[in-house]
Amino acid sequence: MxxxxxxxxxxxxxxxxxxxxxxxxxxxxxxxxxxxxxxxxxxxxxxxxxxxxxxxxxxxxxxxxxxxxxxxxxxxxxxxxxxxxxxxGLINTHHHLYQSLTRGLIEVQNAELFDWLTVLYQKWRHLDRQAVKTAAMVSMGELLLSGCTTTNDHLYIFPQGSDARFESVLEAAETIGMRIHACRGSMSVGASGGGLPPDDCTQTEDEILTDCARVIEAYHNPDPYAMVRIDLAPCSPFSISPELLRDTQALAREKEVLLHTHAAETLDEEEYCLEKFGKRPIPLLHEYQWLGRDVYLAHCVHLDDADIDLLAETGTSVAHCPCSNMRLGSGIAPIARMLAKGVTVGIGVDGSSSNDGGNVLAEARQALLLQRVQSGATALSTAQAFRLATVGGADVFSRTKxxxxxxxxxxxxxxxxxxxxxxxxxxxxxxxxxxxxxxxxxxxxxxxxxxxxxxxxxxVTVDEHQLARELNTIVRERFR
Ligand SMILES: [Zn+2]
Known part of the structure; x- marks a missing residue:
């Protein structure tokens, strides 16, 4: 053809x-x-x-x-x-496609990350296969209409007793015709173990690792032109154990897939890590061999100079999500400093409950504006912003084509x-x-x-008005 x-x-x-x-x-x-x-x-x-x-x-x-x-x-x-x-085709390096189910949610419109999550977990307990697929279609439809052709999805919540499956997202991507890095996410430490999510939104570490291996085997395509790649992505330091970090990276390296997680997003996270593990997020990840050319980290807002040097030396990439960081009041990621040190950076719109939209060019524009708020009018150029949304994202995903x-x-x-x-x-x-x-x-x-x-x-692959109506029906019935 x-x-x-x-x-x-x-x-x-x-x-x-x-x-x-x-x-x-x-x-x-x-x-x-x-x-x-x-x-x-x-x-x-x-x-x-x-x-x-x-x-x-x-x-x-x-x-x-x-x-x-x-x-x-x-x-x-x-x-x-x-x-x-x-x-x-623009590249989106961080998203939670299912979160269009809870965007604009009234209770968390003014919340910071931990409060935002605590309320939302109660909504996401009701996820099922149809809700995940419909929400993913909506999120990907928005991305395509903004010119984005490859997206990450970080699906980390599999409520106990739910029929929500990792496959729901892959089905959506195939139907709508989008290239995807689908992360098999995970949470294993619930409230009873000192974590943030409710226990019934977590899985055992055996369950998680078995399913990670299964989905890599079934769906990961290492071909340079692959439409589907599988990455492994424990959610965050406050919802998993160090053992899961260690075992996930070992599995990813055995199978030669990428690793992804949230890191250094908020000061609350930094305090949690210091209290529980005695280390800030980036040194903690370093301890568990979670830095390297096969790792990309979402956010990286609260970094010191040593953290940035460590990311640069190890070749670790960053998914920069400026709108989400602004929406949740998390802070301003030091992107200009990272770029000056040679860190690979791409753009992420983040989940639709903290953005609340998916537009990669708008996100890159926001990156430019936000760096200028922090460091003046020369902080980030149009050329750098364009790179973030294109080759930056390709480099984050290690995609040469x-x-x-x-x-x-x-x-x-x-x-x-x-x-x-x-x-x-x-x-x-x-x-x-x-x-x-x-x-x-x-x-x-x-x-x-x-x-x-x-x-x-x-x-051209779906009726977008019909799709929007379907999502609105699901939201009205179960997610507000
Ligand atoms: Zn995220």
């Missing part, structure tokens, strides 16, 4: 810097970008026959249009992109209309600024793995 996207303005990262390339043609073959290059003058996007894009081959050499251009493309789908900005528009990359692409009012003026000045400083509109078209999943600003 071949697709040709013709005449668009591409914004992507090349040689570590964002570039804006006008009048580009992208050729996609079987879900992979085959070539990217200037549209040949005189070619008309609507004239499929004889349409010959120039560019680079997968090996990086220039394509000679007379010899190497794709053959006349009678069999190709042609997408006219002369009115579009095209960016790499995501986050860029160039030959051999996965065909995950987001197209925004340049004549949208939200871009007017800015797009004529600087398309990168239009994307990162303004409020980007809904994506007009989104491709994941070469397949169109958003067209004309609408999800």
């Amino acid at each position: 071949k697709t040709i996207i013709a005449g668009g303005t591409v914004v992507t990262v090349r040689n570590d810097q964002p570039v804006v390339l006008e009048n580009q043609t992208i050729v996609i073959q079987d879900g992979v970008i085959h070539s990217v290059g200037p549209t040949e003058s005189g070619s008309e996007p609507q004239g499929a026959a004889g349409f010959r894009p120039r560019g680079r081959s997968e090996e990086g050499r220039d394509l000679n249009p007379d010899q190497d251009a794709p053959s006349p493309c009678h069999d190709a789908e042609i997408i006219d992109a002369r009115n579009h900005l095209i960016v790499p 995501l986050g860029r528009i160039e030959p051999s990359m996965a065909a995950d692409l987001t197209m925004f209309r340049m004549d949208d009012l939200a871009f007017a003026g800015a797009v004529a000045q600087d398309p990168l600024a239009a994307l990162m400083l303004g409020h980007a509109p809904r994506a007009d078209r989104v491709l994941v793995n070469g397949k169109t999943v958003v067209q004309d600003g609408r999800l």
Whole structure:
């Protein structure tokens, strides 16, 4: 299956810097970008026959249009992109997709993390398979419409007696057509053991580790273009034991999957760790071999210089969630300092109960603004914010084929209309600024793995209004 996207303005990262390339043609073959290059003058996007894009081959050499251009493309789908900005499919490195069930919940609109969690656990005890799947579809639908094509999901709550299953999220991702890093999360220390969650929202450590091994075996795909990867993700220091930390990392390393958890999100967490384990969160994780190139940590708000050095030295990545940190009053993560030290950072929207929306470009914009609140107008540039949402996220996930528009990359692409009012003026000045400083509109078209999943600003795989009504019904009946 071949697709040709013709005449668009591409914004992507090349040689570590964002570039804006006008009048580009992208050729996609079987879900992979085959070539990217200037549209040949005189070619008309609507004239499929004889349409010959120039560019680079997968090996990086220039394509000679007379010899190497794709053959006349009678069999190709042609997408006219002369009115579009095209960016790499955006990457979301931290989410709890089920939490659209409890967004906007009145009791916790003004709560900090521990109080927020304590109330929400009582709601999440009612999770079941249908609720998790419907909520996941809603959260992923929102992400796709914002131009995000790959998401994390951190599902860590499996209430006792519930039919909620890890598979609910995978089914949702397949139905809606999104690439996913699905974390098998866990909680093992309930209130009776000094933890935060109610006991009936936890599982035994044997149950957890057995199921972690099962889902890796059943669903993890190590292929560079995989649509599904499984990561292992104990929830947080206040809901698991050190033994589960130790055993989970051993299992992940045996199976060669990534590790993920929340870390250094609030000062309450820091106090809890000091009191219970005698160490702050990052040194605690270090003690349990939880730092490394195969680890990504959500939040990392309360870090000192030694913590940042440790993340940089070990290659540990960070999922930065500025809206959630602002919503819960958790603090400002020192992202500019982390980047200056060489820490890998991606963007996370976090769960829909602490954001309360899923828009990766908006989140990257918020990252830029929040760093500037803390450190002045030069703290984070549009180029850095764009990197966070694209190659930063790909690096967090150790995905070499995501986050860029160039030959051999996965065909995950987001197209925004340049004549949208939200871009007017800015797009004529600087398309990168239009994307990162303004409020980007809904994506007009989104491709994941070469397949169109958003067209004309609408999800093509599901009826989004029907989906919203289904979630509202579930929420009214059981989650408010
Ligand atoms: Zn989270």
